Amino acid sequence: xxxxxxxxxxxxxxxxxxxxxxxxxxxxxxxxxxxxxxxxxxxxxxxxxxxxxxxxxxxxxxxxxxxxxxxxxxxxxxxxxxxxxxxxxxxxxxxxxxxxxxxxxxxxxxxxxxxxxxxxxxxxxxxxxxxxxxxxxxxxxxxxxxxxxxxxxxxxxxxxxxxxxxxxxxxxxxxxxxxxxxxxxxxxxxxxxxxxxxxxxxxxxxxxxxxxxxxxxxxxxxxxxxxxxxxxxxxxxxxxxxxxxxxxxxxxxxxxxxxxxxxxxxxxxxxxxxxxxxxxxxxxxxxxxxxxxxxxxxxxxxxxxxxxxxxxxxxxxxxxxxxxxxxxxxxxxxxxxxxxxxxxxxxxxxxxxxxxxxxxxxxxxxxxxx
Amino acid sequence: xxxxxxxxxxxxxxxxxxxxxxxxxxxxxxxxxxxxxxxxxxxxxxxxxxxxxxxxxxxxxxxxxxxxxxxxxxxxxxxxxxxxxxxxxxxxxxxxxxxxxxxxxxxxxxxxxxxxxxxxxxxxxxxxxxxxxxxxxxxxxxxxxxxxxxxxxxxxxxxxxxxxxxxxxxxxxxxxxxxxxxxxxxxxxxxxxxxxxxxxxxxxxxxxxxxxxxxxxxxxxxxxxxxxxxxxxxxxxxxxxxxxxxxxxxxxxxxxxxxxxxxxxxxxxxxxxxxxxxxxxxxxxxxxxxxxxxxxxxxxxxxxxxxxxxxxxxxxxxxxxxxxxxxxxxxxxxxxxxxxxxxxxxxxxxxxxxxxxxxxxxxxxxxxxxxxxxxxxxxxxxxxxxxxxxxxxxxxxxxxxxxxxxxxxxxxxxxxxxxxxxxxxxxxxxxxxxxxxxxxxxxxxxxxxxxxxxxxxxxxxxxxxxxxxxxxxxxxxxxxxxxxxxxxxxxxxx
Numbered sequence: 001x002x003x004x005x006x007x008x009x010x011x012x013x014x015x016x017x018x019x020x021x022x023x024x025x026x027x028x029x030x031x032x033x034x035x036x037x038x039x040x041x042x043x044x045x046x047x048x049x050x051x052x053x054x055x056x057x058x059x060x061x062x063x064x065x066x067x068x069x070x071x072x073x074x075x076x077x078x079x080x081x082x083x084x085x086x087x088x089x090x091x092x093x094x095x096x097x098x099x100x101x102x103x104x105x106x107x108x109x110x111x112x113x114x115x116x117x118x119x120x121x122x123x124x125x126x127x128x129x130x131x132x133x134x135x136x137x138x139x140x141x142x143x144x145x146x147x148x149x150x151x152x153x154x155x156x157x158x159x160x161x162x163x164x165x166x167x168x169x170x171x172x173x174x175x176x177x178x179x180x181x182x183x184x185x186x187x188x189x190x191x192x193x194x195x196x197x198x199x200x201x202x203x204x205x206x207x208x209x210x211x212x213x214x215x216x217x218x219x220x221x222x223x224x225x226x227x228x229x230x231x232x233x234x235x236x237x238x239x240x241x242x243x244x245x246x247x248x249x250x251x252x253x254x255x256x257x258x259x260x261x262x263x264x265x266x267x268x269x270x271x272x273x274x275x276x277x278x279x280x281x282x283x284x285x286x287x288x289x290x291x292x293x294x295x296x297x298x299x300x301x302x303x304x305x306x307x308x309x310x311x312x313x314x315x316x317x318x319x320x321x322x323x324x325x326x327x328x329x330x331x332x333x334x335x336x337x338x339x340x341x342x343x344x345x346x347x348x349x350x351x352x353x354x355x356x357x358x359x360x361x362x363x364x365x366x367x368x369x370x
Numbered sequence: 371x372x373x374x375x376x377x378x379x380x381x382x383x384x385x386x387x388x389x390x391x392x393x394x395x396x397x398x399x400x401x402x403x404x405x406x407x408x409x410x411x412x413x414x415x416x417x418x419x420x421x422x423x424x425x426x427x428x429x430x431x432x433x434x435x436x437x438x439x440x441x442x443x444x445x446x447x448x449x450x451x452x453x454x455x456x457x458x459x460x461x462x463x464x465x466x467x468x469x470x471x472x473x474x475x476x477x478x479x480x481x482x483x484x485x486x487x488x489x490x491x492x493x494x495x496x497x498x499x500x501x502x503x504x505x506x507x508x509x510x511x512x513x514x515x516x517x518x519x520x521x522x523x524x525x526x527x528x529x530x531x532x533x534x535x536x537x538x539x540x541x542x543x544x545x546x547x548x549x550x551x552x553x554x555x556x557x558x559x560x561x562x563x564x565x566x567x568x569x570x571x572x573x574x575x576x577x578x579x580x581x582x583x584x585x586x587x588x589x590x591x592x593x594x595x596x597x598x599x600x601x602x603x604x605x606x607x608x609x610x611x612x613x614x615x616x617x618x619x620x621x622x623x624x625x626x627x628x629x630x631x632x633x634x635x636x637x638x639x640x641x642x643x644x645x646x647x648x649x650x651x652x653x654x655x656x657x658x659x660x661x662x663x664x665x666x667x668x669x670x671x672x673x674x675x676x677x678x679x680x681x682x683x684x685x686x687x688x689x690x691x692x693x694x695x696x697x698x699x700x701x702x703x704x705x706x707x708x709x710x711x712x713x714x715x716x717x718x719x720x721x722x723x724x725x726x727x728x729x730x731x732x733x734x735x736x737x738x739x740x741x742x743x744x745x746x747x748x749x750x751x752x753x754x755x756x757x758x759x760x761x762x763x764x765x766x767x768x769x770x771x772x773x774x775x776x777x778x779x780x781x782x783x784x785x786x787x788x789x790x791x792x793x794x795x796x797x798x799x800x801x802x803x804x805x806x807x808x809x810x811x812x813x814x815x816x817x818x819x820x821x822x823x824x825x826x827x828x829x830x831x832x833x834x835x836x837x838x839x840x841x842x843x844x845x846x847x848x849x850x851x852x853x854x855x856x857x858x859x860x861x862x863x864x
Contacts, residue, residue, distance in 0.1 A: 267841070355852050368848065
């Protein structure tokens with residue numbers, strides 16, 4: 001690994017604590033983490049799943065980051081003396097956490113990243129202390145790493161939020177005057193991008209429009225998202241899922257599509273809320289073809305290569321055949337949009353082609369066999 | 371092969387049937403004979419005729435010993451008439467051999483061993499005979515042989531190019547494996563490499579990974595038997611004077627595959643990195659160890675990882691996995707999924723009618739409890755593939771634009787599968803990647819020497835564009851074909 005891993009290195013270098021952001025108030029427990037105080041706790045007592053859900057309650061925190069924060073909390077809550085023990089515990093809890101949710105892919109992005117960060121920073125420390133020669137500095141350095149990590153646990157979340165700002169910065173130039181874009185879901189990245197684009201105009205005079213595809217099963221969420229856009233003065237038209245194709249085909253009415261993602265696979269495709277693939281297909285088949293932009297932070301990149309819809313890595317029963325009772329529709333179903341439908345990925349590192357994901361993953365992990 | 375049986379060329383008759391023995395002989399014999407050969411220019415000329423009987427009679431290894439006992443003195447005891455008779459017999463034998471050699475190419479694998487009786491005897495002895503058979507084998511014959519050697523060697527190669535002349539102009543840039551008689555090989559070619567070249571030319575070794583491995587093992591022997599000449603160092607001398615002739619010979623026998631090219635480049639790099647002051651023994655040890663590591667990391671371990679990754683793609687129940695022709699990696703992946711992962715799936719093997727390598731795979735899979743269906747041709751692909759859930763290909767190479775270089779016919783299957791929405795998976799270790807770019811199947815290809823007439827010829831490979839490939843499984847993980855250059859860049863960094 002010739003270059004520094006951009007992601008973990010950024011997190012580690014940490015520009016201190018940024019000013020309190022919106023989500024800070026909801027998370028008092030992160031500030032009050034006991035740093036190796038109190039009696040040593042067995043790691044088995046730690047409820048990683050509960051910790052994860054507590055973190056996730058914060059609106060600003062994505063699933064991978066929540067998983068990372070839960071693992072940091074785990075390290076803070078228990079006392080380890082060896083590297084091996086630490087890594088094993090982190091691995092074990094990662095698996096527990098992943099097993100506890102239906103779709104483990106976004107969490108895998110976070111847990112893998114954290115583990116890799118832990119391994120590489122421990123290695124770095126080792127190299128640093130080995131050079132001066134002699135002494136038992138090794139043990140201390142291990143402690144240092146853990147303490148640093150726990151003390152700066154909030155950094156992961158702050159970094160993630162900063163990443164979203166980066167996305168907004170990189171992506172807002174796509175939203176040019178007089179254009180209309182289509183979006184769906186409630187991606188925080190997309191919202192921030194649109195806010196950023198709107199901030200270049202006066203509130204009563206925003207020169208781009210948004211077509212929002214309402215999710216009939218989540219009316220509250222749709223209402224909230226639309227309201228937040230309108231608040232910034234962005235003209236929004238709400239349409240139903242059934243009219244996407246019609247609206248797209250109206251000449252010169254929709255110019256591009258923006259979506260968020262739960263995870264970005266190493267092929268450059270995305271795993272996202274169900275319906276995204278459908279929109280991607282329609283955008284591609286449309287005449288003229290509509291560019292399909294995905295706003296996603298690099299921490300959502302995951303070492304996973306789905307071959308198709310049937311290979312998401314977990315079982316979601318979308319098809320439920322019943323002849324005399326209503327079929328059950330899965331909650332939070334996702335689909336996989338292959339990279340050929342993705343025009344560009346908008347990340348905090350800039351606007352990238354789908355193959356960038358693999359490059360980045362190889363840089364971080366060295367290999368792709370997770 | 372049958373016709374020549376009556377002739378005095380006894381050495382060639384059993385070659386087809388006793389192939390392994392012949393190979394063993396060949397391995398031992400050439401080094402033994404090498405010294406006399408090198409002595410020839412300086413030593414007394416009459417020793418050369420004595421070596422001639424060796425190739426024509428069966429017990430080749432014994433002969434040189436006998437000759438050594440006789441020495442130059444034994445030679446003189448022969449009368450002129452006797453010499454004449456002997457020369458005549460030898461000429462007959464040689465004719466029969468040449469005949470056999472000419473007939474050999476259309477025949478299959480056993481054929482190239484026919485001329486192997488010559489092995490160590492090698493160009494000079496045989497050639498010399500041709501010239502001087504009528505006259506006495508005077509001492510001057512030696513220098514004569516030197517001067518006449520060139521044109522005689524050229525003759526068979528000219529014939530080979532004539533073969534290529536049948537190929538239409540627009541395909542004339544493509545190369546074809548050819549049977550190079552061992553007698554025509556450069557004298558610097560190591561016996562192990564000679565044997566390997568014959569195997570490759572005869573398509574006894576076809577898979578690119580097998581060829582790569584055999585090449586590196588042969589090069590290890592070359593390194594082992596190498597002695598740095600006075601006033602030179604290994605790192606300066608080895609590549610240009612020893613390695614290059616081997617490589618030239620191998621690529622003359624059959625064009626090198628991309629992995630061999632990569633490995634040769636790597637080996638040259640290793641040689642050039644050796645410190646000039648390093649003792650020869652250490653340098654040789656370093657090189658052989660480097661080759662061992664290379665084989666382990668880039669081939670053996672890589673294959674294990676690829677096999678596992680590919681087997682993981684098969685779902686636990688009810689898949690129909692389609693594969694085209696026989697590829698060792700695909701076979702191992704299928705068996706791994708069946709035996710180690712206890713998966714229950716069916717396999718459909720589609721085969722090339724001209725070269726049905728997949729047929730032998732059927733019993734090997736079915737005896738392990740996999741239900742196999744076998745399609746001996748490419749007809750009705752669209753219907754056959756409708757049920758498929760996965761298609762596996764073993765790739766000969768991956769181009770850096772994501773195109774896959776594989777057995778001819780692969781593209782047809784991939785195209786149909788892609789059209790039907792069936793994931794198309796290529797299996798390829800990164801050593802087979804090449805930085806070249808191919809957008810058609812004509813730029814890089816090879817003509818099949820076995821199916822090659824004046825009217826028609828067959829290409830061995832085709833190029834599948836990246837858009838028909840879902841994923842490439844490498845030892846670094848699964849990737850989209852478009853990411854091949856990313857992986858190659860990464861490999862350079864490592």
